Amino acid sequence: MDFSFTPEQDMLRDSLGKLLAQTYSFDQRQALLKSGAARSEPVWQALGEMGLLALPFAESDGGLGGQPSDLVACGLVMGRHLVAEPWLASVLLGGKALALGGARAQPLLADVIAGNAQVALAHEERHGIGPVTAMGTTLTLNGDAVQLDGEKKLVLGGAEANALIVSARAGDKLALVRVDPSAPGVAVTGYSMIDGRRAATVRFEHVIIPAAQVMRDDAEAALDAVIENALLTLSAEAVGAMGALLEMTGSYAATRKQFGVPIGSFQAMAHRLADMKIAWAKAQALLLYTTALIEAGQASPRDVALLKAQMGRLGRAVGESAVQVHGGIGMTDELAVGHYLKRLLAIEAMLGSTDYHLRRVGAR
Amino acid sequence: MDISFGPELESFRAEVAAFLDCAPTPDIREAGRKTTSVFAPFESVMAWQKILHAKGWVAPGWPAQYGGTGWSVEQRYIFAEEYFKRDLPPLLPNGLQMVGPLLIDLGSEEQKAKYLPGILSGEDYWTQGYSEPNAGSDLAALSCAAVADGDDYIINGQKIWTTLAHKANRMFMLVRTSTEGKKQQGITFLLLDRTDYPGMEIRPIIGLDGIPEQCEVFFDNVRVPQTARVGAENDGWSVAKALLRHERGGSAGSPAMYRKLELIRVTAQGTPSPFGGMVADDPVFQRDIGELEADIASHAAFEKLVISGHPLSHDPAMPSMNKVMSSELAQRVSVLMTRVAGTEALPLQLEALNIGSNVAALGQELELVAMPYYLNSRATTIYAGTNEVQRDLIARTLPAA
Numbered sequence: 160m161d162f163s164f165t166p167e168q169d170m171l172r173d174s175l176g177k178l179l180a181q182t183y184s185f186d187q188r189q190a191l192l193k194s195g196a197a198r199s200e201p202v203w204q205a206l207g208e209m210g211l212l213a214l215p216f217a218e219s220d221g222g223l224g225g226q227p228s229d230l231v232a233c234g235l236v237m238g239r240h241l242v243a244e245p246w247l248a249s250v251l252l253g254g255k256a257l258a259l260g261g262a263r264a265q266p267l268l269a270d271v272i273a274g275n276a277q278v279a280l281a282h283e284e285r286h287g288i289g290p291v292t293a294m295g296t297t298l299t300l301n302g303d304a305v306q307l308d309g310e311k312k313l314v315l316g317g318a319e320a321n322a323l324i325v326s327a328r329a330g331d332k333l334a335l336v337r338v339d340p341s342a343p344g345v346a347v348t349g350y351s352m353i354d355g356r357r358a359a360t361v362r363f364e365h366v367i368i369p370a371a372q373v374m375r376d377d378a379e380a381a382l383d384a385v386i387e388n389a390l391l392t393l394s395a396e397a398v399g400a401m402g403a404l405l406e407m408t409g410s411y412a413a414t415r416k417q418f419g420v421p422i423g424s425f426q427a428m429a430h431r432l433a434d435m436k437i438a439w440a441k442a443q444a445l446l447l448y449t450t451a452l453i454e455a456g457q458a459s460p461r462d463v464a465l466l467k468a469q470m471g472r473l474g475r476a477v478g479e480s481a482v483q484v485h486g487g488i489g490m491t492d493e494l495a496v497g498h499y500l501k502r503l504l505a506i507e508a509m510l511g512s513t514d515y516h517l518r519r520v521g522a523r
Numbered sequence: 524m525d526i527s528f529g530p531e532l533e534s535f536r537a538e539v540a541a542f543l544d545c546a547p548t549p550d551i552r553e554a555g556r557k558t559t560s561v562f563a564p565f566e567s568v569m570a571w572q573k574i575l576h577a578k579g580w581v582a583p584g585w586p587a588q589y590g591g592t593g594w595s596v597e598q599r600y601i602f603a604e605e606y607f608k609r610d611l612p613p614l615l616p617n618g619l620q621m622v623g624p625l626l627i628d629l630g631s632e633e634q635k636a637k638y639l640p641g642i643l644s645g646e647d648y649w650t651q652g653y654s655e656p657n658a659g660s661d662l663a664a665l666s667c668a669a670v671a672d673g674d675d676y677i678i679n680g681q682k683i684w685t686t687l688a689h690k691a692n693r694m695f696m697l698v699r700t701s702t703e704g705k706k707q708q709g710i711t712f713l714l715l716d717r718t719d720y721p722g723m724e725i726r727p728i729i730g731l732d733g734i735p736e737q738c739e740v741f742f743d744n745v746r747v748p749q750t751a752r753v754g755a756e757n758d759g760w761s762v763a764k765a766l767l768r769h770e771r772g773g774s775a776g777s778p779a780m781y782r783k784l785e786l787i788r789v790t791a792q793g794t795p796s797p798f799g800g801m802v803a804d805d806p807v808f809q810r811d812i813g814e815l816e817a818d819i820a821s822h823a824a825f826e827k828l829v830i831s832g833h834p835l836s837h838d839p840a841m842p843s844m845n846k847v848m849s850s851e852l853a854q855r856v857s858v859l860m861t862r863v864a865g866t867e868a869l870p871l872q873l874e875a876l877n878i879g880s881n882v883a884a885l886g887q888e889l890e891l892v893a894m895p896y897y898l899n900s901r902a903t904t905i906y907a908g909t910n911e912v913q914r915d916l917i918a919r920t921l922p923a924a
């Protein structure tokens with residue numbers, strides 16, 4: 160057993176860390192989000208040059224054939240820097256779902272990998288994610304074509320996407336269709352999330368789609384694999400964010416003085432910091448262990464559910480404690496602490512909440 | 524022991540309900556539904572205070588001779604229940620629950636005559652200038668200084684976290700008037716008639732929810748009359764301690780919590796669960812909201828005992844116990860809210876939260892307020908003395924300490 164990164168992965172982490180330290184400091188990030196831009200063109204381009212946009216795709220699709228552990232190596236760094244670029248949205252979710260179309264994914268997939276186009280996966284609904292039977296969006300036959308109806312929530316990068324990959328219930332199966340966001344009957348409402356990412360609500364009303372755009376008519380297992388990859392990367396982001404919070408909060412407690420002593424010397428604070436460290440260690444351990452399981456092809460859906468649930472619980476606990484230790488200053492928009500908390504809350508809620516995943520684990 | 528729920532109380536309830544059904548304007552109702560911190564949207568809630576004042580119902584907790592309602596404990600609870608049932612914005616606490624009761628206790632007759640009417644009517648809003656960058660939990664370390672000069676004081680220094688200073692027209696504050704002896708002994712309590720004295724500068728601070736609520740206040744040779752003082756010079760610490768009892772204890776916060784619980788239930792009835800059916804039918808949700816309701820019920824009973832003058836109200840730990848209970852319950856309510864709202868709590872919707880913006884929320888109303896309410900509730904265990912400090916104070920009332 161070995162849970163360390165390879166030298167190549169260490170190099171990747173290192174260069175990504177350097178890039179983000181230069182181009183994505185907290186102040187630069189905040190200025191970017193304030194500008195209303197959905198992504199930073201120079202950063203997006205640089206991520207492309209480092210190969211990150213190609214990383215998770217098979218070589219036969221024009222990608223680099225990256226392993227789950229490569230994604231985790233990058234996700235940790237992304238989380239530490241609170242990256243709001245559409246990497247998760249367009250590469251890990253949209254792009255990977257697009258790639259399920261095989262040869263038909265081209266030439267759009269090549270554009271996604273080149274950073275010239277974005278795609279989004281429209282999968283979550285009001286109840287989050289769940290079994291096909293719970294899905295409200297439907298795909299039905301309409302003459303030679305098919306008809307799409309329903310509403311998708313939290314479509315990451317949905318308003319910026321050149322194409323939407325939409326999951327829908329077709330009979331008792333899960334189908335995937337590719338939809339042009341400007342097609343008649345498609346209504347996209349974009350917004351910024353509390354953690355700086357962009358998302359959209361997308362409504363489909365009697366959207367008529369050529370049958371050739373149905374990518375797959377029985378895609379549940381394939382889509383689960385895409386989501387598993389995204390959840391793993393998201394979990395790495397959570398651990399990266401927790402690590403950053405732990406460091407920040409630890410050094411704040413060492414320097415902030417009240418009653419003539421550092422606040423970290425009060426037992427209530429020291430124990431809180433100790434609990435934060437334990438939470439971070441648990442999260443990191445489970446992340447790396449689950450990564451190894453996935454890489455070995457040994458992970459069950461329960462393992463992934465368990466990981467997501469723990470990231471939600473531990474991330475929230477670390478974020479809330481970080482604010483409490485900082486006191487008043489932790490409640491301000493100026494400090495990164497609150498932005499990490501918001502990122503962790505968003506991670507907790509998306510792609511199945513903690514409640515959802517815990518119940519899957521508990522029900523067996 | 525006696526709880527009277529006689530028929531005269533039911534007619535009181537009907538009277539309250541009739542008034543609250545028609546007196547608030549649509550703007551005030553909207554502000555109530557969009558209240559996401561302990562501080563309701565300023566302009567709307569001050570307009571509402573004026574209406575309540577005209578009715579004579581603005582200060583149920585005050586002695587009748589100073590403008591209180593003279594209601595019984597039961598009546599006060601009924602009023603609060605009917606109030607929050609309608610999602611009306613809670614009146615801002617600084618005047619009515621802090622400086623007002625303090626002046627009734629410790630102010631000079633002149634000060635009472637000068638300030639109480641404006642506090643009641645909502646003509647004046649008072650901001651609290653205690654905390655400083657280096658004096659938070661260790662408030663007595665404050666260094667913003669006032670030096671006597673003729674009949675005046677000249678103030679130099681800085682305050683921070685001064686809630687709504689950018690909206691207030693008056694300020695009560697603590698200043699250092701002596702550096703001799705124990706640090707608590709050189710503090711003086713002042714009432715500022717203005718927040719725009721020459722040399723005063725106010726800079727708002729943006730909070731986690733993206734909205735400015737707290738402020739920094741800078742004093743550069745600000746001259747105020749010495750008549751602004753409450754109590755003696757260098758005796759401000761005991762004045763502040765008297766005020767803290769009002770700030771932390773003797774509240775009726777549970778009706779608002781019950782109301783939020785009800786809103787969560789109603790929203791859960793219309794929110795689909797990934798396990799089929801609605802979230803409200805989910806046994807896990809039912810168990811969790813049941814647990815929260817049980818804790819709110821304990822807190823409600825505690826509040827009633829305190830208001831009724833039960834010996835518990837004289838327990839030296841009462842204000843701190845009340846503060847810990849109410850703050851942590853508010854946080855738990857806010858967490859359950861975000862759980863029910865789920866991913867619908869994630870869009871940033873600053874415009875839709877603005878009163879009168881006419882920007883529709885993306886989802887239901889609870890989903891709009893859940894996240895800002897959750898974020899602002901993180902502050903409840905920090906302000907008015909952090910919960911770590913409160914637990915120390917509670918522990919000190921036990922023999923082991």
Ligand SMILES: Cc1cc2nc3c(=O)[nH]c(=O)nc-3n(C[C@H](O)[C@H](O)[C@H](O)COP(=O)(O)OP(=O)(O)OC[C@H]3O[C@@H](n4cnc5c(N)ncnc54)[C@H](O)[C@@H]3O)c2cc1C
Pocket residue numbers: 415417418422425426427428483484485486487488490650651652653654656658659660661683684685686737902905906907908909910911912915
């Ligand atoms: C939303 C909000 C509104 C506020 N409104 C006002 C206002 O209107 N007017 C005003 O004057 N102030 C206001 N405050 C300030 C508030 O009173 C202070 O934030 C509070 O006293 C804590 O001080 P601090 O922020 O400096 O934190 P610190 O005192 O630096 O505390 C940091 C951490 O150290 C812990 N700590 C400190 N001392 C001890 C100890 N002895 N034992 C154990 N742990 C300890 C604290 O519990 C906290 O977790 C407000 C604050 C907030 C967040």
